[in-house]
Amino acid sequence: MTIRLHLSAIVLILSLISLIKAKQNDPGQFLVGAGIYDITGQVAEIGFMGYAVPKQRGHGLLQRMRSRAFIIGDVNKEENRVVYVSADNGMAFQIIKTEVVDRLNKTLGSNLYNDKNVLISGTHTHSTPGGTGGTALVDITTFGFVKENWEACVNGIVQSIMLAHKNLQLGRIKINVGQVDNANINRSPASYLNNVDRGEYKDNTDHEMTVLRFESIDGKTEIGMINFYPVHAVSLNNTNLLVAGDNKGYASYLFEKLKNPPGTLPGQGSFVAAFGQSNEGDVSPNLMGPKCIDTGLPCEFYTSTCNGKTEKCIAFGPGNNMYESNVIIGQRQYDVAKDLYDNAQVFLNGNSIVNFRHTYVDMQTINVSSRFTSTGHNETTCQAALGYSFAAGTTDGPGDFDFTQSTNSTNPFWQFVAAFLAKPTQQQIQCQAPKPILLDVGLIKPIEWVPFVLPHQIFQIGQLFMVGVPGEFSTMSGRRLKITIQQALQDAGTWTPDSHIVIAGLSNSYSHYITTYEEYQQQRYEGASTLYGPHTLAAYQQTFYDLSMKLARNESAPSGPQPFDMRGKTFSFVLPPIPDGLPINKNFGDIFTDVDPSYKPGDTVRCSWWGANPRNDLFTEKSYLYVDRFINQTWVPILTDGDIETRFLWRRQIIDNSIITVEWDIPVTQQTGQDLYRLRHSVLLSGFKNGDFESGSSIGWTIGGSSRGTTLSSLMKAQDYLSTGSADMASIANSHSSIVTSVNRHNLGTVMPKIVYVGTYAWRVEDIICGGFASVLSQQINSYYCLDIYFAWLAVLENSGH
Template structure:
């Protein structure tokens, strides 16, 4: 037994030495994978604008999950970025449950970051907090299942395709792709702090490039850039990953030109970071009723916020999304080709802690006299300005941004539903509380009390997973604080710190203390009170020190898991009918016999409900070109930006519906013969699901 034990010790030692040698020279084990995770694309409210009437009616681009595994031979971490508005602990738990069945304890809460890109145009009903799901009418099982299945599949593909790789970090500026949507709040921050930065938003795009070690071929990249994916506003009803999602598709297809969207061998992501006060609508806000500038303090027009809306840079929201996506793609492509990128070396590590924010305290400086005082986090609550919305998606009623006083009528409404305590009012001051969500527990939590905090490290790169939307200056302060702690504890000065926004838990916004005093939208939605950022800086600084020293932190109180206990008022699909004179897939409107570059051709089909099958790994449409041997080649699908899948219910009682397939003929399209296809599923009156397809007449695209 002794010799065997000795050999085991030596084997373990050699493994450790091998791992150290590999990461010291920059070689890691890396796996990448992408999978379709598109949710139900019809009659489910889209998540982001909290507008219950904004229900899905089809697809512009599919939603994808992109998974990245980093392993130094002894420690493994997993980062997954997904085309959703945000993420909740319920979905992460369901994903981990399936991964545990597949891989045991390889992936856990501690070493796995799940981050949403923040598109506002994906189906909702997946957060399992009452406030965030209320506009969707509760939990949507179809959405949850679709997201979990897609995320798990992307991780499986990454896990099964681990290769030796080198990782490089690079960064560059993109100057004309974002603006600050709350510039007066930003100006409330100290002047000497603002003077450290040239712009009032972060303009730097940070990229991780992953090259296969055996041949130096780039197999993947992750790009972080601060911009809200709200180019598509709350009048859009088509499921889309918006500007950053389209940028991912552009990058993947550029690296693998022969592939269709979602099928590229290259996995390229554009992920969220500190985008809280950052808009892609670069023409800025105007009063749509007068054409005049909006009031700067309240983002209102004649006292009404609903007319103050930001647009641009395109002629409409779809062109604007494409322009922003192209700007991000162009910079990412330049960075991919940059041979002077910094190569990562050193170990992989991770640290994680659940934190009950209302129980956390921190020492801050009293703004009135400069003395040190201890303050605590608050029970979650939303302020009046939250209901005003933003210049990217205004709210309703008479609410305005920058509201620091309350209203007797709305207080009466508030106190009838969720009255705040005197302690809550004092804790959140100067926020006038509109919804005291933290005291609400029926039928379950309205907003999270416990958040997940987490850092993963790959050599001299640190990814800080944050549970919400940090404003520009909030993100800068947290990045600076974490880097100082990492460097003070042995990390190289070259260490790059990136915030992974909207990760693991969603708790709305995080504004600075100074921004909080003005109570614009971001501050009103800073749910744990004026000292939220200070608490986070303390927590993440503690995590960073423990990560570098290799010490443990308490795991903290786990958030409640209400999976399977949530409520839903969402009507299921009852049945589909093709009517008395048609079959599913029949073409009701044919495309023209000929078309040219710049035209939009369409065909309309008898359809079933898209919720019968979300078509993961498949498509609701195809555009096909006839080849020289008279076969047909698919040149576009429902993830292609130039196509639209538009579903319309034509009879609520009869169960009839149509699907319109549109295709914009762009400059790269070759002259030839084309046709349009539609695929779907119908639900019979007896509950069975059947598939169908239809094909239009062929038509000629002229030179």
């Protein structure tokens, strides 16, 4: 019996309405736990994963990457547990999933968390350190596998799961569904228009967001939140050089900041908020759409070109720049998630069922029944191949060569180049048609360029069904997959009006894109990147129908063929960092450019130091930077490199010198007053692995005063800060006349570490490297505190105290 897509779609919509309007039901009891851990890799020199642009290499950090883990368990059956992980990573890879499961087994001494019940999903940020995939195609633009980045991901995911395991408690879960408007668009509308069932849907992207609210069994303690919403994490384009979680990472940051106690530093709170990925294959956050950057006119509709070239056709977000767009799209997801979370009424119950099914499938050898194909005939999948439009890129990040989207013919030159890798067979050409094969990744030997054996996974948590897919499903592909799974559950007699399906995209492995049969014919980027031919989606539908039936009937699923284990078989041409050096007469941590003594809300504070390469140490669960506030006679960190308004910047100076810059965009709402602030940083010196850090601090400064100084009578006196033997200088500095008689021109620029000047005048001197000179900050104050300040007494006096 052929599945009737349009009738099933109506049933699905009616079920969603029933779910949204349902009255509060009896809560099910589950074991629930949440954990969060740092997975930030190398923030300097290493290429990013996502745009496949080799020149997009890290030069710093906008926001730390996190792994957010949730465990849901049956209170009566220990073996019935599922683990959902949302990682701020480009995608989840098999080489990561396999190692995570192995380490969990070794740590716990059991198979409690295994390949079948652990789901790892990537948020798909395109600003994450690369080289973690293991397969050649995804690692080639980072010059191979980067073990340090892979280890950071694996370790962080394991630690987040172990924290969730440690935090397990009796709890309950609420579900709510709503709409997010004006946060995504379809970046391949020409392909979407080919779909025969497009008339059954209002929009060409899914606007639906599903929110899960985790809380203690009595409802008094909030534990965490997961939501699923499809949008590419590409608000930051391929010119961005700062590691970041993009719009989903920012949304998680906002939610966790809201729910954890005031003053909690990022990643340190017990409340965990995951903004998970879904069927985002053709979905972009760049709402202004693609324009020709030379003319401002819309790009050609089918090919996304400007005068026949792709490189000038670029889509932009709603902000004035990519960083502002990132905040806007993240904020819009956060706003809806918060509303749905606050107003969630429906509990997951379903007799508190927690169950799962998992199988591996060789995607190159599937015979697909006519029941699932769009042609109405039995079909087969193909050996993996990428088409010409794959090299064209997308409007979110165009390619560098003369490829265009919607290309369905070959080019003799590129055929010649690609033949050196592998030459497609006639059977493969026919199977992949109308795709013109550029890279025959299914035949290239001896290393694995893309995975062939892929995981298919489905969880049941009460009336919720979570589907883990190893790739990027387009909007319509995701809709059809949901309909197929619903049909299976209906056929098995377990679907209810409250049942709900979510897709967890980019999970457990990565097989690029999955389009519908009709979208594949258009051969835009997504279709060209659908590896296993035009019937790839139908193959997924067939497998997930069978898997869902086995789940509903409580039957076991076949393990399937095992995927190729890439551990120990990767390649890398990534060189280690150059040993750190310094100019003559400079020390690590010396100031290159210091801050000003006073700022206003909305200003950007910036300080630079002679430093070291941050590749020397990832500072996992720590921070490269801090914004400190002087409270009760001590410096208290108020911001770290996990905060979105701070930036940690690195640049190479000459050959082996490094300049470290820390920036803070002071919020316009920042409180003004007499409080003192400072910037500081730390990195590890090359060759030292036992905590030999170099660090530096700016002078102290204030926010919002009309004066360029402040009264700080509560600060410690000068002699408390001066190094041994400097007490006399402190006493000399206690009177204006003493300064006149005791300091001459020879003392200009004298370095006095950890100085507090006590007396009638207090001032700061610009870093002498920059040729600065002293200026009076304020008069009639008792003390002024700063670190590593350069005193130039005479310059102040010669300037009449101004």
